[in-house]
Amino acid sequence: MLAETHGLINAVKRRFERCAASGETDSVEMEPLNEHSLANVSSLWVFGYGSVLWKTGFEYTTKQTGYIRGFVRRFWQGSCTHRGTPEAPGRVATLVPQPKGQVWGIAYKLVGAEMVRDALAHLGLRECSLGGYTFNMQVFHDRSGATVPVLVFLATPDNALYLGSCELEELASQVIACNGYCGHNIEYVMRLADFMRTHIPEETDPHLFGLVDAIKAVLRRRNVCMERLIADARSTMPDHVAACTSCAESDFKSYVGTGSTPHDCVCVGRDLCATSSHRPRRPMPAVDTELASAGRAVAAEAPVLEVEAA
Numbered sequence: 257m258l259a260e261t262h263g264l265i266n267a268v269k270r271r272f273e274r275c276a277a278s279g280e281t282d283s284v285e286m287e288p289l290n291e292h293s294l295a296n297v298s299s300l301w302v303f304g305y306g307s308v309l310w311k312t313g314f315e316y317t318t319k320q321t322g323y324i325r326g327f328v329r330r331f332w333q334g335s336c337t338h339r340g341t342p343e344a345p346g347r348v349a350t351l352v353p354q355p356k357g358q359v360w361g362i363a364y365k366l367v368g369a370e371m372v373r374d375a376l377a378h379l380g381l382r383e384c385s386l387g388g389y390t391f392n393m394q395v396f397h398d399r400s401g402a403t404v405p406v407l408v409f410l411a412t413p414d415n416a417l418y419l420g421s422c423e424l425e426e427l428a429s430q431v432i433a434c435n436g437y438c439g440h441n442i443e444y445v446m447r448l449a450d451f452m453r454t455h456i457p458e459e460t461d462p463h464l465f466g467l468v469d470a471i472k473a474v475l476r477r478r479n480v481c482m483e484r485l486i487a488d489a490r491s492t493m494p495d496h497v498a499a500c501t502s503c504a505e506s507d508f509k510s511y512v513g514t515g516s517t518p519h520d521c522v523c524v525g526r527d528l529c530a531t532s533s534h535r536p537r538r539p540m541p542a543v544d545t546e547l548a549s550a551g552r553a554v555a556a557e558a559p560v561l562e563v564e565a566a
């Protein structure tokens with residue numbers, strides 16, 4: 257299965273390279289991957305360790321809680337779309353290599369070419385074209401100790417949005433100052449911390465929970481209300497994001513219009529497990545060309561790691 261997966265990943269890699277090279281807005285849309293490269297993929301696991309945990313955004317058949325080794329989670333990647341702007345990029349999670357590191361998250365199982373293609377189309381846009389992330393394969397360990405190869409999206413220091421390390425208090429101040437298309441940067445951090453406390457108590461990530469404490473301390477010192485900042489960011493969301501009411505029960509809406517043919521607005525606040533029929537689709541108004549150009553610029557920079565040999 258690993259060989260099949262590598263074949264698929266190389267096809268995805270070529271596709272993203274063509275997107276970056278062509279620079280065409282439309283090309284940011286993931287056309288169907290080479291049917292042959294998908295034909296024999298029986299399943300693919302994707303690892304989530306940041307917003308994918310609480311805003312999965314793609315259908316899957318099952319999920320496992322567990323971890324990957326050799327990395328730590330750090331808020332060292334900038335976001336000029338989802339949680340920030342080109343002028344004031346927010347901070348989102350990435351993985352930083354550390355020999356004895358371990359990152360807890362969830363592996364999502366995709367089965368069949370259509371589910372794989374849909375998930376990669378969503379993640380390719382969200383993570384790579386707009387987020388500056390690249391991807392490779394890692395070994396996932398579930399709570400029983402069983403292992404499976406997983407596709408992981410991570411930001412490397414050579415991508416245009418990488419912000420790197422800084423003191424926790426400075427990082428907290430940056431998070432407090434930023435919001436973007438998907439809402440306030442504080443909300444991103446708090447959602448991830450809440451998810452870990454609720455679903456993955458094994459995760460003791462001192463960087464994540466230290467950042468939460470630093471954000472609260474700075475807000476207390478400035479006498480600023482966190483909930484108000486988060487609510488205000490939502491109230492300034494572009495109309496077509498806030499207006500997407502096709503899924504009243506989902507508490508998150510994400511719109512990513514990237515090209516001349518805008519993506520459907522997909523409410524991504526719920527786990528779109530394959531058993532759910534919830535796939536809201538609404539024609540979206542004019543695409544935000546600024547976001548498209550921001551995304552294209554990032555895509556042009558997005559390096560692609562060599563997939564590790566089997």
Ligand SMILES: N[C@@H](CCC(=O)N[C@@H](CS)C(=O)NCC(=O)O)C(=O)O
Nearest residue numbers: 304305306307308335338387409438
């Ligand atoms: N690769 C990470 C997700 C990285 C991440 O958070 N990417 C940003 C894009 S810059 C995102 O999806 N943000 C969604 C949001 O902010 O609501 C994961 O596996 O969870």
